[in-house]
Amino acid sequence: MKLHWGPNSPFVRKVMITAHETGIAGRITLVRSPVAMNKTNVHVMVDNPLSKIPTLVTDEGQVFYDSDVICEYLDSLHTGARLIPLAGVTRWEVLRWNALGSGMLDALVLWRDERMRPEGHQSVETLLAYQQKSSATLERVENEIAALEGLPFSLGHIAIGCMFGYLDLRFADVDWRDGRSASARWFDTFRTRPSAQCTEPSVADKLVPSDPSIQTAAHPATLK
Numbered sequence: 001m002k003l004h005w006g007p008n009s010p011f012v013r014k015v016m017i018t019a020h021e022t023g024i025a026g027r028i029t030l031v032r033s034p035v036a037m038n039k040t041n042v043h044v045m046v047d048n049p050l051s052k053i054p055t056l057v058t059d060e061g062q063v064f065y066d067s068d069v070i071c072e073y074l075d076s077l078h079t080g081a082r083l084i085p086l087a088g089v090t091r092w093e094v095l096r097w098n099a100l101g102s103g104m105l106d107a108l109v110l111w112r113d114e115r116m117r118p119e120g121h122q123s124v125e126t127l128l129a130y131q132q133k134s135s136a137t138l139e140r141v142e143n144e145i146a147a148l149e150g151l152p153f154s155l156g157h158i159a160i161g162c163m164f165g166y167l168d169l170r171f172a173d174v175d176w177r178d179g180r181s182a183s184a185r186w187f188d189t190f191r192t193r194p195s196a197q198c199t200e201p202s203v204a205d206k207l208v209p210s211d212p213s214i215q216t217a218a219h220p221a222t223l224k
C-alpha cells in the first residue's frame with residue numbers, strides 16, 4: 001500500500017498510529033507528499049483531487065481518504081481487537097471521541113492558517129472564534145477524560161492524542177495544560193505508547209528524505 005504522507009500532519013499521524021497499533025505499518029510505503037491549503041500537489045491529485053494528505057492507495061489500486069476512512073479500512077485488515085468497535089454503545093462513544101479530536105484538529109489547522117497571515121490581513125473575529133472553540137473543546141475533554149480512560153484503546157484515543165500532540169507542535173505558545181491536569185496526565189501516558197513515540201513529528205521527520213517543495217517528485221520510503 002502507498003500512503004501520501006507528511007511527518008507533521010496530525011491526520012497522517014492518526015493513520016500511522018492506527019497502522020502501528022494494528023500491525024499493518026510494515027505493509028505501507030510512505031511517499032512524502034508536501035501539501036498546503038493555497039497550493040496543489042500534482043502527485044497527490046493523481047490519487048486525490050482534493051490534494052490532501054493522508055491519501056492511501058491499496059495494492060489493488062483502490063484509493064481511500066480521508067483519515068477516518070483510511071483508519072477504518074486499516075482496522076478491517078487485522079484480526080486483533082478493533083480500534084473502531086463494529087457495534088454497541090462503545091462504537092458510538094469511540095466515533096464521538098474521534099469526531100471531537102478530529103474536529104478540533106480541523107479548527108486548529110484553520111486557526112493556524114489565520115495566525116500565519118501577515119499582520120493586518122488577519123481577522124480578529126475569526127481568531128477569537130477559533131480561540132473560543134478550542135478552549136471550549138479542551139474544557140469538554142478535561143471534564144470527560146475519565147470516561148475516555150475507561151474505554152478500550154480506540155480511534156477515539158488516537159484522535160485525542162493527535163490533537164494534544166498537534167497543540168504541542170504548532171501552538172506551543174498556548175499553554176493547554178494549564179488548569180487541565182487530568183488531560184495532561186492522560187496525554188503523558190498516551191505518549192509512552194510505541195505507536196505514539198515513533199510517529200512524533202521530530203522522529204517521523206527522519207524517516208524519508210526532506211523535500212520542502214510542493215510539486216517535486218515523490219520520495220518513496222517504508223517505515224520499518
Ligand SMILES: N[C@@H](CCC(=O)N[C@@H](CS)C(=O)NCC(=O)O)C(=O)O
Nearest residue numbers: 009011035036037052053054066067
Ligand atoms: N479531514 C481530513 C483532513 C486532512 C487535511 O486537512 N490534511 C491537511 C494536512 S494536515 C492537508 O492535506 N492540507 C492541504 C489542503 O488543505 O489543501 C482528514 O481527516 O484526513
